[in-house]
Amino acid sequence: MTGGPRSGCPINAAVEVLGDRWTLLVLRDVILGDRRHFRQLQSQSEEGIASNILADRLRSLVEAGLLTRDDAGRGQRATYSLTESAIQLVPIIVHLGAWGSRHRPTSPVLRAGAEFMEAAGPELWDDLMAELRERHLGIPRPATTGPTATERLAAAYETIVATHQND
């Protein structure tokens, strides 16, 4: 958006930045897929994002302060990092996935994954946010014992795939 927000409403303020499907899918892929480079974000896109759309959305996200771009000197090698405001979208992304699982047609495996993330609750989401802060912002995670959020998600995903392999 240029020219300032259209109203003072916080919901409007959020959707002016996020209210575009490709923007949310790019954020999903950085947050849950750990994709940090243009080429990865394009070639691994489940939805087949076009390169001009990806370039445009990455530029908007940097402008809006949701991503930073660390330019290594050669265009497509730049690394994108989440900012704190983008990391705080984790609960919204989980809720969107849970809502999509319940109300739209989706794949059984990915649906089970989204349901796992919702059921695990804020404790897992907070752990994931702490991991993202470490990877993207260099802020050390609080010392914890046991598996990380990413490890727990990977383990859940393996179980789900095994459960559904005869579907």
Next chain:
Amino acid sequence: MTGGPRSGCPINAAVEVLGDRWTLLVLRDVILGDRRHFRQLQSQSEEGIASNILADRLRSLVEAGLLTRDDAGRGQRATYSLTESAIQLVPIIVHLGAWGSRHRPTSPVLRAGAEFMEAAGPELWDDLMAELRERHLGIPRPATTGPTATERLAAAYETIVATHQND
């Protein structure tokens, strides 16, 4: 969307329906503003939605099963009602408002309102969803004592406005 979802991902499934700023703002106005008619939705829009955009988004929301349209026989007099899937967006809308409050420029009064809704937590959101089910789907609310969610929100809003009146 025509032609089915672009992937089986539940987050994609959600944003294919919701990932458009005007769609989310129309839903906000029906859910939080109790606006049920085209003319209300247009004339009271804080963001000045254009009538062709409003007509298009209402049509899409009916097609996607998020709204139903009760046609009274004359175009602009039709009444729109939320479906159960749209009512279940309440937590997402609250989280979007909370995120917008924290990370984007917003008006102090509306920001305080969004913060109140977030802080009140799932208990208030559930009450609001029960009220919406009653108003839009004719499902009686569970008997409760004390003020309704709408009354609590209105009271909070009055307090907030009084607090900010010298800003």
